[in-house]
Amino acid sequence: MATTSRRRGRGHDPESVLSAAVGVFNERGYDGTSMEDLARALGVTKSAIYYHVPGKEQLLARALDRALDGLFEVVADQRAATGPAIERLSWVVRHSVRVLVERLPYVTLLLRVRGNSATEVAALERRREFDRFVAALVKEAAAAGQIRAGLDPALVTRLLFGTVNSITEWYQPGRGTADDLADALLAMAFDGLRV
Amino acid sequence: MATTSRRRGRGHDPESVLSAAVGVFNERGYDGTSMEDLARALGVTKSAIYYHVPGKEQLLARALDRALDGLFEVVADQRAATGPAIERLSWVVRHSVRVLVERLPYVTLLLRVRGNSATEVAALERRREFDRFVAALVKEAAAAGQIRAGLDPALVTRLLFGTVNSITEWYQPGRGTADDLADALLAMAFDGLRV
């Protein structure tokens, strides 16, 4: 087993603190987590945390960036920009699911942000930018007649990414690969449950 | 316009306090909301709130019960127990969407609960009971060959109700009826987006 989060013997670093913090944030909620809670989870005192990181809100900011960077890598990819719109949409959904699974705790945290601070507002704005990209893609696929008629593209976007994002509510690491998850999700959303 | 939340002239009651509180809880999160925030939203001082309700956690408990009662009415209905499994599932989805829309702020609050207190743990347990009912329904439909083969029923349950629950993240009252919403959701999930 590799020591990914600790150096040698005892001792933390900014990365291990962030990793543990995000875990606790997702258990208790960001506002519901005290620095005392974090310290307990790390096995140190509160003040030790401030040796490694500047404070609570910085932990949140770094975590949210990690989630958003992953999502923006998806929409910035060449394969999100070439081919039939429906295929591009399918590709973006599949790889959003992958990012969500790979960076599960960070994305989970992102999806619970409500804009309580400047940090959260900034994250919400970046997230909306991602949403706008996907919405444009769905609209394009609908205009090209690649999506069932009579469905509002804006509504489809929200339902589709509502489904994707709901994964953070129940997915447990190790139970099925990201690809299998994406297969099932795309089978339901693109081809339907009914036989 | 009917005065639903105030009696006559100025003055609040337990109902108007609950209604306002749930609104603020959903904006800032339960833990992110102080009694001072609530008081400001109500236009009174903190102490006035305690004249109408026993405290912050009781407000949460009452709100969560309102959401859960609505969902249990759906699964307790006769129409959730008779007919082909796929039709019962469709009916439960449609009316869960209706409850979600009718009691939007209460259900929104419910879906964000993480178990930070005894109140929250109790709500989570009731919610899991609802989930188990739906999971059994999906399993039945799959066993009856009414759902596309190769899809794990447990996974389908989570994706399906992930989609339903995601509605609380973006639905705005007045923009489309609950029935139209359910139509679109069922069209996507049951028949698929692709033409």
Next chain:
DNA sequence: ATGTTTACCGAACATTCGGTCAGTTGACAA
């Protein structure tokens, strides 16, 4: 006019919050 009730205010409460800082510890270098 008098008493009662309803709905509220202002001050205070014990506790917890995020954060600071002077000092300690133990591993390693010279």
Next chain:
DNA sequence: TTGTCAACTGACCGAATGTTCGGTAAACAT
């Protein structure tokens, strides 16, 4: 053996937290 330094502790700070309580102004009842 001594000095250095990364990593941490423990005591503490001011502010904010949820809640309590004594008082009170206005509406209503008698």
